[in-house]
Amino acid sequence: MSAILGQIGQIFLVVALAPLITGWVRLVKSRLQGRIGASPLQPYRDIYRLLQKEAVVAHSASWVFRTAPYVTFAAVWLAAAVIPTFTTNLFLAPAADLIALVALLGVARFWTALAGMDVGTAFGGLGASREMMIASLAEPAMLMVSFSLSLISGTTSPAQIIAFILGGGVGIEVSMGLSLAALIMVAIAENGRIPIDNPATHLELTMVHEAMVLEYSGRHLALMEGAGMVRLTLFMALIGGIFAPWGIAVPGANAVGVVVGLAAFLAKCFVLATGLAVFETMIAKMRVFRYAAFLGGALLLGLLATVFLYVSEAV
């Protein structure tokens, strides 16, 4: 399969699959709480419904507010398009690296926060300030993880890291374990999951991400929600791809390889999504001022992962 075909498949796969993963997380959480829960297909219906609706825009909103959903969605989508999901044979793979990924997610967050403040409501500002606090803590941790991964594999391109790991370049390494833990913590923060943020809350005062998008409606809201779902898929692809790369299709794979790659990706997503739901059920949300401790922990783990590389080399 050519890199271009793989890339096109990837672009549509992440968007097509994202609502299902979110729906699955919600379903598992409902079941764990003893509720029947909505079908995992419900997010597709929600997005369809929102797209049919009129987008109401506040009088005080500027062009930033109207533009932000498109920029946010585009940035997240682009980021998700370059992270290998079912194949590493991607046309854009050479251009993509983990630093660029952090930057793209930063762009999305920057615009969402701007939009949150643009309308001038108290909640938007509150959410934006919290989001920026989380970002200032999560981004260094994410970069630290990128550094240790690139030090191990000698590249910052996710596709090449995966190829390196698949090639048996890494054994069981302490640094990999630490990076995994750090990445999971960053992923929880980036996606606004419990214990950092509660995506299902109705309490305006406790919201982070939801507070910023509180004023959105119709297609704007659909894009914002969609961006959130794609972001969750992106992190699952990243974690599943780098730390459990098995089954992913490599360049030169035949049709069977691609199908296996797809199945492996689906399986990884559902394992991770189920794990997320179980974790979220078992834990309460933390105080706002504890974010620093949580994400500081992630940063520290990332740092340790890097340090251990040098230590083990020296030994």
Added chain:
Amino acid sequence: MMGNVTLLEFLSAGQPVVDHRPFPRFRLDGRAWRAMIEQMAAAEWSVMALWGEPDEVHVALRDEETGDIAVASHPCPEHRFHSLARARPSAIRLERAVHDLWGLAPLGAEDRRPWLDHGRWPQRHPLAAHPLPPAEQPHVYDFLAAEGHGLHQIPVGPVHAGIIEPGHFRFHAQGETVVRLEERLGYVHKGVAGLLAGKTIDQAARIVGRISGDATVSYALAFARAVEAATGCEVPPRAHWLRALMAELERIANHIFDMGAICNDAAFAIMLSHMGVLRERILRANDTMFGHRLLMDCVRPGGIVRDLGPEGLHLLPLLLRTLRKDFNRAVTLYNETPSLLDRTTGTGIVTASLAHRFGAGGVVGRASGRAHDCRRSPGYPPYDDLDMAVIEALDGDVNARVEVRIAEVRASLLLISQMLADLPKGPVSVALPQVAGEGMAVAESFRGEVVVWVRIGEGGVVERCHAHDPSWFQWPLLEAAIEGNIVADFPLCNKSFNCSYSGHDQ
């Protein structure tokens, strides 16, 4: 007149009002009223309720040392009375409401802003002898200011994202830290006092039972006992016991659901699911035993509507066993989830001195060391014959309020077991004598004490009735509890109080 004078000694200087039962009522002239306010600064008398009539203002007081309750009435034909607010801050909002409703102005009160009246009523002072025409435009409410570098306001409500009652909260925050919270309530004012005047006792009982729907048994109980006191009606013992049974079932159902809701606000949704299931079991049992899931209109003046049949006697022990088992599991889950305890411990502290100054009852008071439960006071059948302790905690934080609820659920389960063992036999209601009189009663709801005062006229018609919700003395404490906490912890604090909007605004 200073020194250790008791409430009854002090008030007996006034003119006693005949036919006010079971607590005495005294009419005080202007001088005696002012002397009472002076005395309150030194004495341990707490305000239980404060309400008006077109030309008179009443305050129900409890002597915390002797436990005596009495009503002081002050005729004010000039529609002015001296404010109690300096001696008792808990009276501030009550006096503002008295001014809004009856047009009686508190003299010397610092806070003259309207409280329940938002300038949207069809007339001003609707309960006064001569109501005034409506305000030309809705009031612009003057929120208390907070000034300083980097302070910002967060207005929340009255319409919220969740399906809860309406109330406005104005936060002044510095970053995430709350500098000041001010509440604005009154959005669900229903004119209950006006509605009740002139109704038959049965009609009034239905209305009072709906003032705050989650505490319907307690309201109905307080009203029934006030009417029975006014008319001198003796209720058969079995009715007392079954009323208490209903009150305890209501308490358990509300406490466990509150506990679930508190945890849900810390994003620990599974507790709400567990508690929702438990509450549903109680509601279904209520329906089977007494014919209404929330026990609405099951208590009425003269007794109760429906006796507990053999079916109920069979069902209750089973219900108790399930509740005990599942509730213990939920408590274990609460105590073994450190992320949850981290949220509840040390959050939203109400100091003991504040709880005492405001005379806050219920879970809020008892979690801050004010161990008052009117079920323990004399003349509250059948608790005189039952073994119960008043639960108390000292920390005053959200966790303490959860712990008090847990202990109270367990205590209530024990009470129900005792009631089942010793339930007296006999009729469950008597006919109400058609006589005039005044009565007052107190009932301990899951929130605290509900006070109902009623005047029955000739022919069994309710001339006037006032129902006081315990939330009046808890809402102001919420403002104090959140100070210095972070904005995001407000829902948690608020839920741990769970004050009634409807009961307060009535």
